[in-house]
Each structure stands twice: as C-alpha cells, then as structure tokens.
Amino acid sequence: MRKKSTYKIIVLLFLSAIFAFAITACNSKMQWFKQGEINSTVVRTTPLSLVQKPTATKIVNHALGQAEIPLHPQRIVVLDDSFILDPLLALSIKPVGFAAGANFINSDNLSEFVSGIPKVGDWERPSLEKILSLKPDLILGHIWQKRFYSLLSAIAPTVLIDTDSEVDFKKNLKYLADILDKSDRVDRILAEYNQRIQTFRQQLGTTLNTKTVSIVHLYGSTVHVYGSDLTVYGQIMKDAGIRLIPAYRDLKGYSGLSIEALSDWDADILFVVVLLKTDSEHLRSLSFLKQPLWSALKAVQNKQVYAVTWANTVAGPITANQFIDDLYKYFVEPS
Incomplete structure (x- = not known):
C-alpha cells in the first residue's frame, strides 16, 4: 500500500513538471510573438541572430x-x-x-x-x-x-x-x-587617356592640319550625320586635334543627309560609320554610290573613304584608348 502511494506521488510530480515546462515554453513563445509584432503586422519567426543584417x-x-x-x-x-x-x-x-x-x-x-x-x-x-x-x-x-x-x-x-x-x-x-x-579611380583613368591624346598630337604634328575629316553614318538604307555630342569617336577626334570639316564640327544632334548634300560633307578623309549587321551589305548596294555626285567627292577620288564600326564599339575609356591607337593608320603616310 505504501509503495503504491509512493508511486502515485512520483507520477503526479512528473506530470506537474511537464505541465510547468509547457506553460513556461508557451509564455516564452507568446513573448517572442509579442516582440515580433511591435510596429509591424508581420510576425518574426526567425531569431534575430539568424536574420541577415540590412545592407547599407x-x-x-x-x-x-x-x-x-x-x-x-x-x-x-x-x-x-x-x-x-x-x-x-x-x-x-x-x-x-x-x-x-x-x-x-x-x-x-x-x-x-x-x-x-x-x-x-x-x-x-x-x-x-x-x-x-x-x-x-x-x-x-x-x-x-x-x-x-x-x-x-x-x-x-x-x-x-x-x-x-x-x-x-x-x-x-x-x-x-x-x-x-569609385571616384578615386577617375583621375588615373582620364590621365591615361589624356597622355595617349598628347602622344598622338605630338607624333603627328602638322600632319593633323593638312588633312580634313568628315564623318557620315549609315543606318539601314539612309545616311545620317551625328554631332560629337552624340558620339564618343567625335569627342575623341576633337580632343586629338583632328581637323574636322565645319559642318561636322558645329553639328549638334543628328539629321538625315540627302544625296544632294553629300558635297557639303566632302573632305580629304571620309569615314562611313556602320552599325547594323545589314549595313555592310547596304554599303555596297546604295544607289548614291553609283551617282556622279559621289564619284566627284575628293575622298572618293583619292581612295580615302573608310567604312568603320565606331558607333557602338567606341564607348568608354577602354575602347577610347584603343580608338586612339587605331587612328594612326589613317593619318600616318605610308613609308
């Protein structure tokens, strides 16, 4: 009888301990929810130590x-x-x-x-x-x-x-x-560009003053002209001291160009900028290439017309430096 009573007491104590633990856990969980609900309608379910810190x-x-x-x-x-x-x-x-x-x-x-x-x-x-x-x-x-x-x-x-x-x-x-x-890197990048520009101007010297340059832009089956405010290659040519024709040098924005106006864009060197993959095909088939006005251009007669892909390929400091290196071949006389 005594053993039975002792057994009952042990069972009651065990159940009481479980009940007390459950209440404590429940209260703790409720307290956690309350903390998560402060100033928010979203309940926090992840401990603060595991939450990713907010990015600055x-x-x-x-x-x-x-x-x-x-x-x-x-x-x-x-x-x-x-x-x-x-x-x-x-x-x-x-x-x-x-x-x-x-x-x-x-x-x-x-x-x-x-x-x-x-x-x-x-x-x-x-x-x-x-x-x-x-x-x-x-x-x-x-x-x-x-x-x-x-x-x-x-x-x-x-x-x-x-x-x-x-x-x-x-x-x-x-x-x-x-x-x-990254502002601390800008001066170094532009200094490298400016050094290339100065070297180009020094090496070509008076040659830059003896050749005029014009640039037209082929887009599909039409010809446009774009000012240096819209082209990186135009900005670089200005920095390099290249003698651009007045019509191009003073142009702002862009406009279409008719066959009758081509003579106004004549120069010692004429660059035809192509952008689209189909432009190289149009360059061969455009009707104005077969007209007397085109044949009368000084650049055409002197075989100083060059098709180039500068519109999308000369865009920032890296390609600007590459472009300067590429310019030499158009101005240095063959030995």
Missing part, C-alpha cells in the same frame, strides 16, 4: 528620378555591352551579367574583359528570367529601356542613364564612379 544604401539621381541602391553593390547586371559596360570595366567592376546588341556588328574590343560573364538577352529584349536568376543587387541601363523599368525594379534597384540627349564618355565615367563609390 544611398539615394542616387538618375534619368527617371531617384533610386535607393546598395552602398557597395556586389552583383551588377548591365543592360548594355558598350556605353555602360566599358566604364564599369575601366573602374575594375566586373558585372555578373550584360546585354548585347543582337543586330549590331559584333566587336571583340572588350572580349578579354567579359569572358565568362553570362548574357541576359539583347538591349531591346533583355531576359527578365535570366536577370532574376543572377540575383543582382543593382541593374544599370539606358533611358530608352524605360519600358522595362517597373519590372526591373521589382528584381533589384534600377538606375537608367540618359544616353539619348548626350553621349559624353567622360561625364558618364564620373557619374558611374560617383554612384559606385
């Missing part, structure tokens, strides 16, 4: 207003393969993805720098699925890609740059360096 951010201005971006972004996707990609690479920033111009003439000017970086579609049709899979913390693009802005912003902070009204590679470099906290 800053507000930057861009073509569509303002965006809050990481202070030091680590996974940048660029909807571009030239005007934004080039200065990023010059700043020693390697994006995790970039877009390419599907219909543009291919260039390998930056190939050594982008090896292994996946493409996320082309400029006009970026793949949101591919961008999302790369888990970017910042997306950079052009103002003319604004139709994708809301979708891109849902993936990561998105900054769009105005390359419609002005294309200034130095200004673009400084802007990107500023928002990405």
Whole structure:
C-alpha cells in the first residue's frame, strides 16, 4: 500500500513538471510573438541572430528620378555591352551579367574583359528570367529601356542613364564612379587617356592640319550625320586635334543627309560609320554610290573613304584608348 502511494506521488510530480515546462515554453513563445509584432503586422519567426543584417544604401539621381541602391553593390547586371559596360570595366567592376546588341556588328574590343560573364538577352529584349536568376543587387541601363523599368525594379534597384540627349564618355565615367563609390579611380583613368591624346598630337604634328575629316553614318538604307555630342569617336577626334570639316564640327544632334548634300560633307578623309549587321551589305548596294555626285567627292577620288564600326564599339575609356591607337593608320603616310 505504501509503495503504491509512493508511486502515485512520483507520477503526479512528473506530470506537474511537464505541465510547468509547457506553460513556461508557451509564455516564452507568446513573448517572442509579442516582440515580433511591435510596429509591424508581420510576425518574426526567425531569431534575430539568424536574420541577415540590412545592407547599407544611398539615394542616387538618375534619368527617371531617384533610386535607393546598395552602398557597395556586389552583383551588377548591365543592360548594355558598350556605353555602360566599358566604364564599369575601366573602374575594375566586373558585372555578373550584360546585354548585347543582337543586330549590331559584333566587336571583340572588350572580349578579354567579359569572358565568362553570362548574357541576359539583347538591349531591346533583355531576359527578365535570366536577370532574376543572377540575383543582382543593382541593374544599370539606358533611358530608352524605360519600358522595362517597373519590372526591373521589382528584381533589384534600377538606375537608367540618359544616353539619348548626350553621349559624353567622360561625364558618364564620373557619374558611374560617383554612384559606385569609385571616384578615386577617375583621375588615373582620364590621365591615361589624356597622355595617349598628347602622344598622338605630338607624333603627328602638322600632319593633323593638312588633312580634313568628315564623318557620315549609315543606318539601314539612309545616311545620317551625328554631332560629337552624340558620339564618343567625335569627342575623341576633337580632343586629338583632328581637323574636322565645319559642318561636322558645329553639328549638334543628328539629321538625315540627302544625296544632294553629300558635297557639303566632302573632305580629304571620309569615314562611313556602320552599325547594323545589314549595313555592310547596304554599303555596297546604295544607289548614291553609283551617282556622279559621289564619284566627284575628293575622298572618293583619292581612295580615302573608310567604312568603320565606331558607333557602338567606341564607348568608354577602354575602347577610347584603343580608338586612339587605331587612328594612326589613317593619318600616318605610308613609308
């Protein structure tokens, strides 16, 4: 009888301990919920020690207003393969993805720098699925890609740059360096560019004053002229002291060019800039090439007409330096 009573007491004590533990655990859990509900309608279910610390951010201005971006972004996707990609690479920033111009003439000017970086579609049709899979913390693009802005912003902070009204590679470099906290590298990059410019001017000397230069732009089956405010190659030629014809030197923006106006764009050296893959075919078949006005041009008669692909391939500090090196062959007289 005594043993039975002792057994009952032990069982009761054991059950009491379990009950007390349950109450304590319940109270503790309720207290945790209450802490999580302070100033929020979301219940915290993960211990604070396991929650990822918030990333430091800053507000930057861009073509569509303002965006809050990481202070030091680590996974940048660029909807571009030239005007934004080039200065990023010059700043020693390697994006995790970039877009390419599907219909543009291919260039390998930056190939050594982008090896292994996946493409996320082309400029006009970026793949949101591919961008999302790369888990970017910042997306950079052009103002003319604004139709994708809301979708891109849902993936990561998105900054769009105005390359419609002005294309200034130095200004673009400084802007990107500023928002990405790399301003300390700008002086060195531009100093290297300026040194190349000075060397070019010194080596060619008076030759630069003896040859006039004109540039026209072939787009599809039409001819346009673009001012240096819209072309990086035009800006570099001005810096290099190349003698541009007044019509090109003073041009702002762009306009179409008729066959009758070609004589106004004649020069000792005429560059025909092509952009699209189909342009090289049009260059051979355009009717104006067979007309007397074309044959009468001084550059044509002296066989100083050159088809080049500068529109998309000369875009930032890296390709600007390559472009300067390439210019020598057009001005140095064959020995």
